[in-house]
Amino acid sequence: MINIFEVHETNQMITQENLDVRTITMGISLLDCIDSDLDRLNEKIYERITTRAKDLVKTGEDIEAEYGIPIVNKRISVTPIALVGGAACRTPEDFVSIAKTLDRAAKATGVNFLGGFSALVSKNMTAADELLIRSIPKALAETDFVCSSVNLGSTKTGINMDAVRLMGEIVRQAAEETKDNSCMGCAKLVVFCNAPDDNPFMAGAFHGVTEADAIINVGVSGPGVVKHALEQVRGESFEVLCETIKKTAFKVTRVGQLVAQEASKRLNVPFGIVDLSLAPTPAVGDSVAEILEEIGLESVGAPGTTAALALLNDQVKKGGVMASSYVGGLSGAFIPVSEDQGMIDAVNAGALTLEKLEAMTCVCSVGLDMIAIPGDTPASTISGIIADEMAIGMVNQKTTAARLIPVIGKTVGETVEFGGLLGRAPIIPVNTFGCEAFISRKGRIPAPIHSFKN
Amino acid sequence: MKKTIITVVGRDTIGIIAKVCTYLAEHRVNIEDISQTIIQGYFNMMMVADTSNADLSAADMSRELKALGETIGVVIRCQHEDIFNMMHRI
Numbered sequence: 266m267i268n269i270f271e272v273h274e275t276n277q278m279i280t281q282e283n284l285d286v287r288t289i290t291m292g293i294s295l296l297d298c299i300d301s302d303l304d305r306l307n308e309k310i311y312e313r314i315t316t317r318a319k320d321l322v323k324t325g326e327d328i329e330a331e332y333g334i335p336i337v338n339k340r341i342s343v344t345p346i347a348l349v350g351g352a353a354c355r356t357p358e359d360f361v362s363i364a365k366t367l368d369r370a371a372k373a374t375g376v377n378f379l380g381g382f383s384a385l386v387s388k389n390m391t392a393a394d395e396l397l398i399r400s401i402p403k404a405l406a407e408t409d410f411v412c413s414s415v416n417l418g419s420t421k422t423g424i425n426m427d428a429v430r431l432m433g434e435i436v437r438q439a440a441e442e443t444k445d446n447s448c449m450g451c452a453k454l455v456v457f458c459n460a461p462d463d464n465p466f467m468a469g470a471f472h473g474v475t476e477a478d479a480i481i482n483v484g485v486s487g488p489g490v491v492k493h494a495l496e497q498v499r500g501e502s503f504e505v506l507c508e509t510i511k512k513t514a515f516k517v518t519r520v521g522q523l524v525a526q527e528a529s530k531r532l533n534v535p536f537g538i539v540d541l542s543l544a545p546t547p548a549v550g551d552s553v554a555e556i557l558e559e560i561g562l563e564s565v566g567a568p569g570t571t572a573a574l575a576l577l578n579d580q581v582k583k584g585g586v587m588a589s590s591y592v593g594g595l596s597g598a599f600i601p602v603s604e605d606q607g608m609i610d611a612v613n614a615g616a617l618t619l620e621k622l623e624a625m626t627c628v629c630s631v632g633l634d635m636i637a638i639p640g641d642t643p644a645s646t647i648s649g650i651i652a653d654e655m656a657i658g659m660v661n662q663k664t665t666a667a668r669l670i671p672v673i674g675k676t677v678g679e680t681v682e683f684g685g686l687l688g689r690a691p692i693i694p695v696n697t698f699g700c701e702a703f704i705s706r707k708g709r710i711p712a713p714i715h716s717f718k719n
Numbered sequence: 720m721k722k723t724i725i726t727v728v729g730r731d732t733i734g735i736i737a738k739v740c741t742y743l744a745e746h747r748v749n750i751e752d753i754s755q756t757i758i759q760g761y762f763n764m765m766m767v768a769d770t771s772n773a774d775l776s777a778a779d780m781s782r783e784l785k786a787l788g789e790t791i792g793v794v795i796r797c798q799h800e801d802i803f804n805m806m807h808r809i
Contacts, residue, residue: 267724267800267803267804267807267808268754269754269755269763269765270758271803271807272724272726272765272803273726273758273763275802275803275806275807276726276728276796280794326778327776327778330777330778330779330781331777331778331781331798331799332798332799332802333781333796333797333798333802516806519805520802520805520806522805523801523805
C-alpha cells in the first residue's frame, strides 16, 4: 500500500512544483467530411467536431478532480485543412470561412485551442495548399482559437524552398494583420520540418492522415519537478545528475499515461501517445532555463548550454519511455522564449542570442519557438531563419520548427506581451546581413544523403 | 476494489478529523486506515477510504471536500489511489 510520504511527494510536486498534465488533445479526422460544396463542408466539419469532442472538457475536468492533478488545457487537432478543403475552396476567403467554422466549433466544445489549419508541403504545394497558406494571415486575425502549421520539409523529401519563401511573407502578413493585438497571429502559426502526425501541443498540433477517426494524445509537463529534484543533487557527478532526471521524468510521465488511459476509456476514443515534453510556462519555478542553470550554467545561453540541454533532453526521454506504452509527438524539452521566465531573463541580460537558440534546437525539441524579432525584419530574412531551422531538422532526422513573431512597430530593447500561457517576449536582435538572393531561388533543396554519416 | 486517498494538510486545530469523518459518514464512505505525521512543520493526515457505496461521484466528492477544507482552514485533497500507484510502483 502507498505510504504517507509517497502521497506527500506526489502532492508536493502538484502543489509546489507545478506538476501538471499540460494538455489532453483529441485528434479528429475530417477526411470523410470532404464535400465540393463549401457550405455543406462547413456544416459537416462543425457537426463532426462538436459531436466527437462534446464531452472532452467535462471528462478532463472530472479526471482532474478525481486524481487531483491539474489538466491545464483541453484541445482538439483536426486533419490538415488543405486536404479537407481542397475540393470546395477556390479562393483564400473560402479557407477563411473554414477557419471561422473551426473557431465556432472550438468555442462550442469549450476547448482553448484547435490546431490543424495546416498544409503539408514538404516537397511541393498543390493549388489548395497554396490557397490555404495565403489565407493564414486573415484566418488567424479573424479567429481566436484556431492554430495553423505548415510542414515545409522532411529528411526524406528535402526542403520546399518555394514554400519557405512564401512563409516568410505570410509570417510578416500575419503580424501586420494582428499588429493591434501583439501580433498574435504569429503566436498561433508554426512551420515545421519533419512534423509529427500525433503532436498534442499547439500551435503545431494536427491530426495526421495516418491516424484513426479519433485519438487521444496527452502532453505532460513538469520542469519545476525536475528543477526541484536537481536542487537535491548539487555538485554530484553526471551519473547522479542523469539518474535523478530519469527517475523524475519517469514519475511525471506516469501521470500522463494514467490521464491518457482514463480519458481514452471515458471518451471511448483510442489512446494514441504520451508526449514526453518538458513544457515550461511563464510561472516562476516552471522553467526549462532554470533547470539548465541548476545543472550548472550561470545563465542559459552561456557556453555549455547546448551540452547541458542535450543531456537533459536525452535523460527525459530515457526516463519517460519506460513510463508509457506509446510515446510520440515532439517529446523533448521545449525552449520557447516568451513562455519561460528564465529564457526571458537570459535574453534581457544579453546571455542568450538567436544564434545560440538555433544551436540549442539541434539537440532538443522543438525549434525557434515564440521568439519576437524586430518589426522591420524583411520577409527574406524570416525565410532565411526558417530555412536554417528546417535544414537542422532535415539533416539530423528530427522535428524542428520555427514560431517567429516580427513585432510590427517595435524593435530590439522593447517587449511584447501576449498574456496567459503565451507569456511575453523581449525582442531579440536579428543578423542584419541579407539573404535575398538565396531565398529568391526557385525550387527545393534536395533530400540529404542517408549514408556516409559524419 | 480501488481505494480513495484523502489527505489533510495544514495547521493542527481541534476537530479537523471529526469534521472530515462526519462528512464521509454522511456520504457512506468507509474509512479503512488513518495515519498522520508532521512533515516540514505541517500536520499531515492520510486516510485510505472505500468509496464504492458512496452516494456521489468521486469528482463531486473531491470538489466538496476541497470546499470543506477551505471552511476549516486546511487543504483537503481526495484522490484516486492510482495516481500514487502509477508514480511510485512499477
